[in-house]
Amino acid sequence: MRVLDQVQAIPTAPGRVPLLGHGLAMARRKHEFLRGLSAHGNLVRLYLGREVAYYVHGPELLRQMLVTDSRKVGKGWVYDRLRSFVGQGLVTSEGPLHTLQRRLVQPAFRSARISSYMEVMGELTNTLADSWQPGQRVAVDDAMAELSGTVVARCLCSSSSMSPEKARRLAFLNTAVLKVMSVRSLMPEGLWERLPLPSTKRSNAHVAEFHRIIDDLIAQYRADRSDHHDLMSALMTARDEDTGEVMTDEQVHNEITTLFVAGIETTSAALSGALYELARNPDVERRVVAEVTEVLGDRTPALEDISRLDYTRRFLREVLRRYGIWFLMRRANEDIAWQDWRIPAGTTLLFSPHALHHDPALYPDPERIDPDRWLPETLSRGAFLPFSTGPRGCIGESFAWAELTVVLANLVRRWHLRLAPGANVQQVASSSVHPVPLPMIVEERVRT
Numbered sequence: 001m002r003v004l005d006q007v008q009a010i011p012t013a014p015g016r017v018p019l020l021g022h023g024l025a026m027a028r029r030k031h032e033f034l035r036g037l038s039a040h041g042n043l044v045r046l047y048l049g050r051e052v053a054y055y056v057h058g059p060e061l062l063r064q065m066l067v068t069d070s071r072k073v074g075k076g077w078v079y080d081r082l083r084s085f086v087g088q089g090l091v092t093s094e095g096p097l098h099t100l101q102r103r104l105v106q107p108a109f110r111s112a113r114i115s116s117y118m119e120v121m122g123e124l125t126n127t128l129a130d131s132w133q134p135g136q137r138v139a140v141d142d143a144m145a146e147l148s149g150t151v152v153a154r155c156l157c158s159s160s161s162m163s164p165e166k167a168r169r170l171a172f173l174n175t176a177v178l179k180v181m182s183v184r185s186l187m188p189e190g191l192w193e194r195l196p197l198p199s200t201k202r203s204n205a206h207v208a209e210f211h212r213i214i215d216d217l218i219a220q221y222r223a224d225r226s227d228h229h230d231l232m233s234a235l236m237t238a239r240d241e242d243t244g245e246v247m248t249d250e251q252v253h254n255e256i257t258t259l260f261v262a263g264i265e266t267t268s269a270a271l272s273g274a275l276y277e278l279a280r281n282p283d284v285e286r287r288v289v290a291e292v293t294e295v296l297g298d299r300t301p302a303l304e305d306i307s308r309l310d311y312t313r314r315f316l317r318e319v320l321r322r323y324g325i326w327f328l329m330r331r332a333n334e335d336i337a338w339q340d341w342r343i344p345a346g347t348t349l350l351f352s353p354h355a356l357h358h359d360p361a362l363y364p365d366p367e368r369i370d371p372d373r374w375l376p377e378t379l380s381r382g383a384f385l386p387f388s389t390g391p392r393g394c395i396g397e398s399f400a401w402a403e404l405t406v407v408l409a410n411l412v413r414r415w416h417l418r419l420a421p422g423a424n425v426q427q428v429a430s431s432s433v434h435p436v437p438l439p440m441i442v443e444e445r446v447r448t
């Protein structure tokens, strides 16, 4: 059979329109559009404008792409666009540069470092919890975005160089830039920069200010030379064991920007999702609060507590399943054979952790939060991929687990959050699916 015939055997998704292909449906309906595709098979053809792309679904095929054939796939054009902000950092780099950077950045996420980040996470969460008053209405989605941003900023730089105002400013700038990037990455390349709009100027000023702050921090750390036991010190002192190579300042800068881009929105979506789902599922909330109180008392969780908080961990798995990244991209670097299909080199490949996690064949009644669905754990490998997997899987996974556990434990122990009357919460996808807007009323938790 000729390659072309086999490619044609792949079903095309419904809803294609002239010129735009499926781009419009995808831009409008985002995660909902992708969730509908598995009904057509595990490999479905899409048209992004005129470009052919394949949607890849199902545990076996995803593991094949992300693990077995990881060398045959690169990252795709969405990441090419992101490079204008993050440069060649871990998320955007490929090949030998990525392998080297991954080795150099890894020590910043070792257990001993995560333990000290957890203290920072605990302090910042307690500051937020202290600032709330009984009966107060809180925009929880905004509060979680700011908290996740300041967590990354303060774990990155624990020295006095990072004032609380600077941490908040970096978090704000990162969110503002990413909002614009998500629109910009869907436009023809270079168009955004040429548009004489006030928002273009504002966004360029945000990008410049963000980079300036990072450059200043690097210069201060280089001058000071001491190990602050934070992410920045870890990046600046990292040395390749084989070659003795260290990162240039430019590389450190790119990796710092990358950690902001990769580590904030994902975590803040999960934190908002967790607080929203507790409010909607009182029985689950009761069990989480009981476990947190019994295992921790008034302590901030330490690394070893994460595995002891068995129910809370299963609840957070459900949250990661429901509030995940809605799509990620790859590109076939060479011709690839999967089962009976042939994917030509250069083809764009899309996959969706969110859609995978809502496939009723894998997760019956997928909208329901049911921590006990993970008892016993019978899922096939590749069915739960909130952090992706393989050599491009999330390097911040243990950081994320630490943060979700600390923030949740320290907030719910003190506060019961209920949805504000009239709240109209929607599932909105930016890079992750968030529950927004999320106005909630905080009530002091009565200890029994």
Ligand code: HEM
Residues within 6 Å of the ligand: 090, 091, 092, 102, 152, 258, 259, 262, 263, 264, 266, 267, 270, 324, 325, 328, 329, 353, 385, 386, 387, 388, 391, 392, 393, 394, 395, 396, 397, 399, 400
């Ligand atoms: C709930 C929170 C998080 C989720 C769901 C998540 C998910 C993911 C996923 C799915 C990927 C793969 C992306 C791709 O294939 O393009 C990824 C990569 C990455 N994540 Fe996370 N992430 C989270 C938190 C974090 C945090 C807190 C950090 C850092 C502080 C981080 C840093 C990174 C980096 C640097 C990469 C690129 C790794 C590489 O390509 O070598 N993530 N993350």
